Amino acid sequence: AQSVTQPDIHITVSEGASLELRCNYSYGATPYLFWYVQSPGQGLQLLLKYFSGDTLVQGIKGFEAEFKRSQSSFNLRKPSVHWSDAAEYFCAVGAPDSSYKLIFGSGTRLLVRP
Amino acid sequence: DVKVTQSSRYLVKRTGEKVFLECVQDMDHENMFWYRQDPGLGLRLIYFSYDVKMKEKGDIPEGYSVSREKKERFSLILESASTNQTSMYLCASRTGGVYEQYFGPGTRLTVT
Numbered sequence: 001a002q003s004v005t006q007p008d009i010h011i012t013v014s015e016g017a018s019l020e021l022r023c024n025y026s027y028g029a030t031p032y033l034f035w036y037v038q039s040p041g042q043g044l045q046l047l048l049k050y051f052s053g054d055t056l057v058q059g060i061k062g063f064e065a066e067f068k069r070s071q072s073s074f075n076l077r078k079p080s081v082h083w084s085d086a087a088e089y090f091c092a093v094g095a096p097d098s099s100y101k102l103i104f105g106s107g108t109r110l111l112v113r114p
Numbered sequence: 115d116v117k118v119t120q121s122s123r124y125l126v127k128r129t130g131e132k133v134f135l136e137c138v139q140d141m142d143h144e145n146m147f148w149y150r151q152d153p154g155l156g157l158r159l160i161y162f163s164y165d166v167k168m169k170e171k172g173d174i175p176e177g178y179s180v181s182r183e184k185k186e187r188f189s190l191i192l193e194s195a196s197t198n199q200t201s202m203y204l205c206a207s208r209t210g211g212v213y214e215q216y217f218g219p220g221t222r223l224t225v226t
Contacts, residue, residue, distance in 0.1 A: 004156075009154070032213050034213070034214070036217075041123075041219070041220075042219055042220075043118070043204060043206075043217035043218050043219045043220050044157075044204065044206075044215075044217040045217070046214055046215075046216075049213070049214065090156060090157065094213040101159065101162075101172075102213065102215060104156040104157040104158075105156055106154055106155060106156040107154075107156050
């Protein structure tokens with residue numbers, strides 16, 4: 001069965017610093033990969049997704065993620081963090097043979113220091 | 115823009131009460147979902163509906179039921195609320211054949 005691991009529960013960065021949030025998945029083939037963001041008191045918003053092709057994908061709000069098959073990873077990055085990026089971030093996996101289900105990681109809470 | 119709305123942002127109920135959480139989407143999506151979100155556990159799927167009157171159990175269906183009488187509306191029912199059902203409940207929808215799900219703002223339910 002597929003699974004998703006986000007090893008960092010909390011991350012704190014200074015405003016203007018770069019950011020990388022880690023995501024590792026377990027699945028026999030290449031799954032469909034997603035990053036969602038949840039601002040305080042809000043539902044989840046899709047940041048970006050990877051299905052196939054170019055392994056570096058661009059998303060909204062200046063985020064990007066890179067799929068690395070050899071490491072079973074799909075890490076989220078942003079070159080310069082803004083205070084408004086403080087939120088919880090979820091990585092999710094959708095297996096092609098489980099067409100309706102997304103498996104979510106436990107989330108990483110990002111705190112931004114002024 | 116896809117809009118998924120949930121009937122309440124905050125709800126407080128007593129143990130043993132029957133609780134209804136309502137979700138409405140305005141994009142004619144075939145599929146709708148109910149998740150439960152708890153700290154450190156991420157989102158866990160309670161129930162899924164792939165069409166009107168069609169439903170499937172997710173990973174944690176115990177203590178919950180669902181109803182989908184109209185395409186745009188998906189209800190989560192707690193037949194007899196218990197304190198361990200205190201949580202954030204998120205509804206989502208998507209069109210068939212794609213994976214992206216669109217989420218509502220969530221209902222924070224407290225059972226006392």
